[in-house]
Amino acid sequence: MSQQINLFNPIFLKQKKIFTALPMAEALGVIIAGALLLDWYAGHTVAQLEQEAAAGKVLLAEREQRLVKANVQFAPRAASATLQAELDAAELELKSLHNVESVLQGGALGNTAGYAEYFRAFSRQNVSGLWLTGVTISGAGNDIGLQGRAMQATMIPNYVARLTGERVMHGKTFASLDIARPDAALALAEAAAAASAPAVPAAPSAAPYVEFSLQSTMQEAAK
Template identity: 30%
Template sequence: MPQQINLSNPIFLVQKRYFSATTMARALGVFLLLGGLLSAYWSWALVALNTGYQQSVASSQREIERLQAAIQARRAATGPADAAAVQELEARKTELQQRELLLRELKRGLLRDGQGHAARLQLLARSIPPQAWITEVKADDLRLELSGYTLEPAALNGWVARLADSPLLEGQQLSLVKVERVKPEAVPAGSAATPAVTGPLWSYTLVTAWNPPASTGGKP
């Protein structure tokens, strides 16, 4: 005797998986932990970089003093200064100004409360929308790059706006380099940093970069 099967019965439907609050909490927890570890490393790296720049600035200052003394001695002995020496002096002065400017920025990030990479990572953790998560962080003294995924591209616009309003990123260029749709199965899953999801998914890259203003050399 033929039997009828109700295909609308829930047991025959494909079960959907949703991005649970627990999974999001785990992802955020892992990000905060990684942020703390990266903050400690960056603090050490910035101290070393700051020391190196201080030594470089001191060396440039000594070189400028030597060139100035040589130019003055040549003027006193033979008249007009050597053009090559003057040109080298100008180049050294420009280089010194650029290094001093960068050194001031490094000190600002190291010594002022609430500044530097540690504070920026905390800002990212506080402001990131629940529809997005971060999978990679790259940073140096002038650039911070984030890569990750989002369930809603529109959520990134609000995130960028909140970051741009923060005093921590004042004077820096903030931009979304690219946002493109990807297949969920192409994304590594199963970890807190990249939870298993189904449905539309987009990858993104967010960059904040500091560009020091151009310096002009002074006259000897």
């Protein structure tokens, strides 16, 4: 009977040395170099940030100085009593003008267009053989009086009808109409006085024209 004896022991094998002195020195050098580079980069970055912060402080100080100067230059001024009084007076005058405009537009004063349109109407309704010797317009045109002469009395009603057809005469009627024939002697005396010549005696007779007088009034709303 035989028996095998194993005399191999792993501890007797040659061990491979991984971390020797040289590789460890190189690794340590790399670590130190990296640490130095990182420290330099951090210092450089911090320096840049400090410069930017300093520049920001300078800019902020300049802006604060400008703000102080602006506040001093454009400081709120006290209200001027004179300017306020003038402003109040102007506002009061403007309000008064608005009130006057409202009254004028409302027609409370009657006709505010003047009397020119009345005389245009009289000139448009010119009738041959009839002429006016006097015109009276009272107030705002509420009352109108006409005095004139006509060669024939029958011409007067036609003239009145045409005159009341004018736009400016709407709402008015002639309430009274007086027609008379003056003496011929009076008519001749007036003609002579107008020609700066002595009056020519004439026998009393009727004048060749008649005189008339018209007076208008405002029509009532009910009518």
